[in-house]
Amino acid sequence: MTGAEWKRALEFAARFRMRSFNNTLLIWWQHDAAYRQGRVPDPMPRYVAGFKQWQMLGRRVIAGQRGYMIFAPLTARFATSSPTDADSWRRLRRNERPRAGEVVRSRMVGVRPAYVWDVSQTDGRALPELPVPRLLRGEAPSGLWDGLAAIVRDEGFGLVMVTDASALRGANGLTDFKARAVMVRDDMDASARVKTLAHELAHVRMHDPGSDASLHRGIGEVEAESVALMIGAAHGIDTSDYTIPYVSSWANFVQGKTPTEVIQETGERVRRAAAAILDQLPTAQYSAGDPPGLDRRGQSHRLSPTVVAAASERQAGQLETRSL
Template sequence: MGRWTPAEAETAAAVREAKLDEAHKRLAAAVDAMAGSGAYRRAVEFAARFRSRSFNNALLIVAQHAEAYEAGRVPTPEPTLVAGYRQWQHLGRQVLKGQSGYVILAPVTTRYATADPAGGPWRPLPRGEGPGPGEVVRERLTGTRPAHVWDVTQTEGELIPELPVPRLLRGAAPGGLWDGLAAQVVGDGYALRQVATAGGIGGANGLTDFSTKTVTVRGDMDDAAPIKTLAHDPLTAPTMRLPAVSPT
C-alpha cells in the first residue's frame, strides 16, 4: 500500500476524530443511563472479570452490547468475552458476517529516547527508528484512538476453553489459628461475628465495616476457609488498613 495523499490523510483523521467524539458521547450517555441501576453493577462485575480493559471501555462494551441485544443481533443481554478481530482469528474463531464491532478507546503511545534519563531532553522516536548509542527508551501515553472488539456470541469457530474460576478453600484448619486471628481483631477494638451464609454480607466471604468497627465472616464454609478469610482481613495486616467497607 502506498502512502496517503495529504487529502486522504486529512479525511482519515477527520473520520477518526468523529469516531472518538461518538465514543465519548456514548460513554457519557452510558454513565447517565446506568447510574443508580442494576446495569451499572453488571458493568462493574464485567470490568472485574476482564481487568485488561479499562473501566471506561467496560462501560462502552456493556452499553453497546445491550443495544445489540435489543436489536436482536446477539443472543445474550450481557457480554461474556470480548476480543479484537485478530485475537478471535488467533483463537480459531471468525466474526460472523453482519456483526459490527463495539467501539472502544485504545491507547496511543509514543516512544521517546534520551542519553540522560535523569535530566533529558527526551526526543520522540519515529516509527521503525531505534535509539542512538547510549540512549534509553521509554513509552508514554499520548492519546487514544477508536478500536473495535466483538463478543464471543458474535463469532463462530473453535470452542473457547473455560476460564478458571476461584474456589473456596477446603479442609481442616490448624488448631488455635482462628482464636489467634480473632484476638488480633478484637484487640484492635473491632467486634467479630459470623453469619450463616454469604447472603448476609452481600455475597462476600467476609466483610469489614470500618464505620461500625465490625468484622463479619460467613459460616457455611469448611474450617480452613473462614480462617483464610480472616487472615486476609486488613485488620490482621496493619499495612493494609483500608477506608470504608472492605469485602473479602
C-alpha cells in the same frame, strides 16, 4: 449513579478486569444495546477479542455483526541519555534510531478507537469449556481465605481473629496501620469472613495514612468495599450483601472534579487493585474476559486437549458445582 448501578458495573468489570474500567463500561453498554436489538443471544458477553485475535483462534466474525468500540493505547518511543532528567526525554520519529548511549522507553501519548466482538458474534473452531465457580450462600471458595491471608502477611500486617465484636466498635473488620494489624470477626459465616478480609486487604493496599483516600473517608470505604465485591464476583460469591453508599454521598466530596470524573477515577483504581489481588490468588476464578487460548498480549497459543482436561479437572476439584 446509584449504589445498585455501581455494583452492577463492578460485577461486570470483574468478568473483564484486564481492561480499563472505562472500556468495560463501553463493552457493557454496547453489548446491552446489541442484546436489546436482538443481534446477540445473551444479555452478558462471555469472551471478547479483536477481529484478528478471533482469526488466530480459528474463528471469524459473522457477517453483519458490529464490533464494540473501545479505546486502545497509542504509544510513542522516547529517548534520552539522562533518564533521571524528566525534561531530557525526546520523542523519536517513526523509524528513527536512538543515538549512541541513549535509553529508549515507550509512553502512552493518547488513545485510538479499537473494536472487539463477543464470542457469540463469531463462529468457527470451538473454544474449550472451562468450569466456573458456583457456591451455596454463605460458602467461601476453596483457598480464598488462605490466599488473601497470605497477601496480608506479605504486606507486613498480622492477621488477628476477634471473637468479641465490641473490640472492633461494631465493625466486621478493622485495619490498624500503626500496629500493622488486620482484625476480622470470627463469628460470621465463611463467605462474610472472606468478604471482610478482602475489604481490609484493599485498605492495606490503597489507604495508608498518607494516601489521598485518607482525606475522603467516604471514597476510601467505597473503594475497599468495591474491591471486595470484585474479588467476590470473580469467584462466584453472592454479592447481594455488599453495601455501597449512594453515589452522591461520596462522589461530590472532591473539589474541582465532577461526580462523573470521580466515579471514573474511583472505578479504575478499584479495578487495578482488584485485578492485582486476583492475579496473586491460587484460586479458581471466572475468566478475565479473554478467550481461552489467547494470552494477555493478544497472541494465540493452542491449548492441547490434555492441558485443557488437566486444567478443568484441577479447577473442578476446587469448585462447588451445586447451584444457588
